[in-house]
Amino acid sequence: MRKAIGIDLGGTTVKGVVMSEDGICEHITRVPTEAQKGGQQVLANILSLIAELIQKSSLQASDFVGAGLGTPGFVDNDGTVSGAENLPGWKGTNIYTPIKERFGLKVTAANDVTAVAMAEQRYGAGRGVNNIVCFALGTGIGGGIVIDGKLYKGTHGMAGEIGHIVVETDGIQCNCGLKGCVERYASATGIVNLALEYTKSASGNNLTPFVEIVRGSPSKVTSKMVYEYVAAGDAVALKVHHKACDMLARAVGIILNTLSPDRVVLGGGVMMAGNVILDTVKECIPRYCWPNIYEHCEIVLAQMGEDAGVMGAAAMAFE
Numbered sequence: 001m002r003k004a005i006g007i008d009l010g011g012t013t014v015k016g017v018v019m020s021e022d023g024i025c026e027h028i029t030r031v032p033t034e035a036q037k038g039g040q041q042v043l044a045n046i047l048s049l050i051a052e053l054i055q056k057s058s059l060q061a062s063d064f065v066g067a068g069l070g071t072p073g074f075v076d077n078d079g080t081v082s083g084a085e086n087l088p089g090w091k092g093t094n095i096y097t098p099i100k101e102r103f104g105l106k107v108t109a110a111n112d113v114t115a116v117a118m119a120e121q122r123y124g125a126g127r128g129v130n131n132i133v134c135f136a137l138g139t140g141i142g143g144g145i146v147i148d149g150k151l152y153k154g155t156h157g158m159a160g161e162i163g164h165i166v167v168e169t170d171g172i173q174c175n176c177g178l179k180g181c182v183e184r185y186a187s188a189t190g191i192v193n194l195a196l197e198y199t200k201s202a203s204g205n206n207l208t209p210f211v212e213i214v215r216g217s218p219s220k221v222t223s224k225m226v227y228e229y230v231a232a233g234d235a236v237a238l239k240v241h242h243k244a245c246d247m248l249a250r251a252v253g254i255i256l257n258t259l260s261p262d263r264v265v266l267g268g269g270v271m272m273a274g275n276v277i278l279d280t281v282k283e284c285i286p287r288y289c290w291p292n293i294y295e296h297c298e299i300v301l302a303q304m305g306e307d308a309g310v311m312g313a314a315a316m317a318f319e
């Protein structure tokens, strides 16, 4: 069985794995990212992690198909990182050359959510179909696109920024510079902001327990908390939920009409709320895409767990 090395670069930890093509993982290893020490230190930590994985596997570097790496930001065709604002000094670092020079390994790198999409397509919610789009709903919204079983990276590796699809003209200001990005409404941060906005304007019959708790300690509101009140049937929490889902459905509808994928996979921390979001988004989608396209697309929950990033990275190496 062919084997590859997978690396998932996060803000605090770099995680590595030796994975066979059927998705069996061995030697999962973590080292600190040390992002505050700059890009060269991050790179040095990745190199020593790869050395450790090769040593643990009792194989030679040449026995591996290659290495795959998922990173914040974007990776261009030469392996140079851009974006990645949360890792100071990482931008501009070339990944491919140092790994190739030290280990002779072929490297494939992409945005970390793109890698997750690869894992879902091969081993999770996208199994058995070739065209999927993943939404990762966390602090922001990331995305990954797999077409014909292959990652779609786009020009300069920048495809999949579906969190910044504008769903409202002159909407809420986004960190990216645009206004009305779907991320401003349907990410964890977006849902919290909607909660603050909706509770501020609530009066009369709308002074629900949710409004009281949010007004009482606005800084402690989380999307998880919003969904506890949604589960309890709180009218204002439900309004927040419907707005977030409707905005997300607009973005999904645009993706459907553009790519007509087999499946759209919804994952990330926000989706811990599960079917309540999935079902409402599905109800809203017909307003935003053609019925004959929607008919052929399933909207599903992500299936991969915490190893999705590292498994997807390794999966990229088999491409």
Ligand SMILES: [Zn+2]
Pocket: 163, 164, 174, 175, 176, 177, 178, 181, 183
């Ligand atoms: Zn944006």
